[in-house]
Amino acid sequence: MSNLKVTTPSDREIAMSRTFDAPRQLVWDAHTKPELVKRWLLGPPGWSMPVCRIDLRVGGAYRYEWRSDKDGSTMAMGGVYREIKAPERIVSTEKFDDPWYEGEAVDTLVLTEQGGKTTLTTTVRYASQATRDAVLKSGMTGGVEQSYDRLADVLASLGR
């Protein structure tokens, strides 16, 4: 189901929404069980996630570490859970070890189920607009230049 939408709902936020053909509990598990998270939350091709620790309780910490199989470079981030309402809502902080943006961001994950399908909405709220824009410009990865000529598509989606 390829229908990921990325929007900027306010000057400090990036939001994404996508529907999965699976019940909510499974999507929840895939976000909260380390052995499952490690299998998909990998970023660009050629990266793996050797470390994934999740202490799923309010005030508990999580930590993700990624590694490039090509050149061995690493990237890591972590944060603390602020709100947990299984299987529908998680609010957590996020901060990278080598942050290319200022301050701590706050992530809100919301899962809703309808007819056996689950819609995920995740909103990241950054410390400032400059920070949010820096993240968008980085594409989260840096250097993943993609050719594109999709203005018409984007405009069409703006109209929806």
Place this chain on the structure above:
Amino acid sequence: MQATHRLDAVFAALADPTRRAILARLAAGERSVMELAQPFDMSQPAVSKHLKVLERAGLISGARDRQRRPRKLEPKPLAAATRWLERYRRLWEGNYQRLDALLEELKAKERP
């Protein structure tokens, strides 16, 4: 305007749903302020305010005669902004396609 400041202005302009709707209408062709105000429950001055924000971001042009002259879409700044969004989207789409595959596997396991 510096490229990064311009981009900031574009994202700020796009953050508002009314302004996105105005852009979408302009994508279909030039429109006057009056035509743009019609579908919204909004006064012309209110619409003009939104148009000013879009103009400052360089997203639209055609403001010299504010009442009569139609506005038109300027694709370049929007293209720069959407390029960042698109790059971000692709990264996550890669993650979510892996998640699709994982969910299929989990569903299969749950079946008796």
